[in-house]
């Protein structure tokens with residue numbers, strides 16, 4: 418199938434993109450890895466595409482005030498090669514190779530992935546596990562939204578149709594940071610049936626500030642708060658049992674809810690082992 422006809426405009430800056438978004442049924446184009454497929458299948462028919470590619474201000478990676486800021490247009494492949502991300506955001510570095518295939522990672526962007534908010538995507542769950550923030554510019558100016566408040570419902574976020582996601586900001590990893598990441602997919606590179614991103618700080622032989630963010634288990638990435646409490650207390654079996662109260666995955670094309678819940682427990686045991694390992 419071919420897309421419905423649309424007009425095309427190249428944004429010169431974030432302010433210019435916001436100006437162009439005032440037009441009805443306008444849509445931002447970043448890496449196009451999700452958007453172009455929805456256009457070709459006519460699941461979406463915007464009147465105008467606003468191309469963000471080429472806005473230099475959106476493709477930087479920088480450490481600022483204890484946070485690592487990743488510009489919206491940073492490609493997955495660029496992030497994979499980044500020394501700053503490997504050092505200061507190791508959870509992101511660990512998740513990136515699981516996103517699709519090299520061709521997709523060469524074009525797909527960090528901002529597009531977070532804005533699209535596929536509930537089975539890796540990066541939204543990592544953002545939630547790290548307690549990060551999303552930087553947004555819109556007609557009313559710039560604002561920052563915490564990851565806990567950003568993902569609203571299926572493919573629905575705190576972004577309005579007039580907003581541009583400009584960057585994500587993540588607390589930089591410290592010496593006592595612990596991370597864990599695991600997912601189960603039919604083939605490497607497929608969207609996960611169930612996945613888990615986790616972050617904590619070492620506390621003697623235990624853990625504190627533990628955040629477990631599951632993906633592929635509902636309409637948004639989801640914290641498992643009861644399991645967090647149990648695991649921080651050192652009881653892995655109790656944490657796995659607590660998932661009954663935290664997660665109620667619906668059946669989808671990949672697996673039944675019961676299979677997803679079983680996988681959630683398996684992944685939690687793997688991630689619990691990773692969280693106990695000091696950073697290398």
Ligand SMILES: Cc1cc2nc3c(=O)[nH]c(=O)nc-3n(C[C@H](O)[C@H](O)[C@H](O)COP(=O)(O)OP(=O)(O)OC[C@H]3O[C@@H](n4cnc5c(N)ncnc54)[C@H](O)[C@@H]3O)c2cc1C
Pocket residue numbers: 444445446447448449450451452453454469489515516517518521524525526527528529530532533535537538539540576580581582583606607608609
């Ligand atoms: C075969 C295939 C397999 C894939 N597998 C995975 C996978 O395993 N895991 C995974 O996470 N992803 C996967 N993806 C998706 C990939 O990660 C995409 O790159 C990502 O979802 C969207 O990023 P993009 O830059 O391509 O955004 P686009 O496709 O350009 O845009 C996606 C949506 O986000 C909006 N948008 C983009 N940028 C902004 C911005 N800065 N501000 C506001 N809105 C914005 C667009 O308007 C559009 O609605 C896969 C894609 C394909 C084609």
